[in-house]
Amino acid sequence: MNGPQDIGGRHGFGAVQPEDETTRFHADWEKRVLGVTLASASLGYWNIDASRHARESLPPAVYYNASYYEIWLRALENLLEAAGEISRDELSEGHAQRPGRRADRRLPAGSVAGVLAKGGPADRPGPDPVFAVGDRVRTRNHQPAGHTRLPGYARSHCGIVTAIHGCHVYPDSNGHFEGEDPRPLYTVRFDAVELYGADADPTLTVSIEAWEPYLERA
């Protein structure tokens, strides 16, 4: 979607503020949001693509005014509300008004290490790739209103396939609970001059990962 998250190549966001690597959190509430978000995933109501879509679906003015943990928290509230597990009344009251529906799927503390170590691999069996390493491809002018992982700055541009990763879960489908629909995944490399015009840094290339439906032969 052409949402607030799609900011690659945009101007006006100011300078980067580096920070010491020993800093892990800036407030205790950030820690709780991290833990509650990961623990809630075990309830099984959403997948990683749907959770990203919940974050990018926040209103732009909210998204740009929020720290990333606030984005996570607001998206988590919306996901749990959509799942029918919590209500706005409960959020404003700060207490539950009725029991949870999937308490049987609660993540126990003893299972955390195993769940984190297992992760969520995205590779799947699927169709053979149409393109080969070295092929010149063009990204489609792909602008769905829903979730996609083709960034705006890389739309309708020519690049070179530099790697094939087999088939991966297709976010445009999975993010809307329409199935994993695995598609071949490629790394595509672009020259910055192709993406941004003649004034771009001639020594710069940018690589994205692109699912086959994002691409056509150039």
Place this chain on the structure above:
Amino acid sequence: MHDHPHHDNELDEMTARARALETILVEKGLIDPAAVDTIIDTYEHKVGPRNGAAVVARAWSEPDFADWLRRDATEAIASMGFVGRQGEHMQALFNTPEDHNLVVCTLCSCYPWPVLGLPPTWYKAPAYRSRAVRDPRAVLAEFGVDLPETTRINVWDSTAEIRYLVIPERPEGTEGMDAAALADLVTRDSMIGCGQPHRPATS
């Protein structure tokens, strides 16, 4: 209903908001607060950029391991015990004098958790996400990194579930150093492509 009805008003807005959601979920039996504590402890104290530094130091020390990283970074890194969430599909990017690699996620905050831990705030913020793919030399200058004009910069936007670990060049003057000493030279930012390793202290 509340013993202290004004209690939440004494908290800052985000603390109150986070606490409200956690309280509701615990009361509903949907999350175990001890599980939340365990997740926090994992990423606050156990999983962080020293994991990645050990991978880099080994790549500097053992050519066979470096080759394995090039061929199958997921397996090579897993052999050191660094596995799981947000590291399911790893790729190592080797810097050379000709090519510098820099990693970003313009669309959200994708980051290789098992080797680098949680992403720093700047990695998730709009300034870095917007500019890394367009003007990385200016971004690098803000990190105090000045690359030769002839060095190519390859930026990797993490748009899928592939996660990248930059292997910086081994600093000069490190001959004979063991892996533990080498790992101390490796900074988190150098494994994202936003910094260089420390130089060894001169004796």
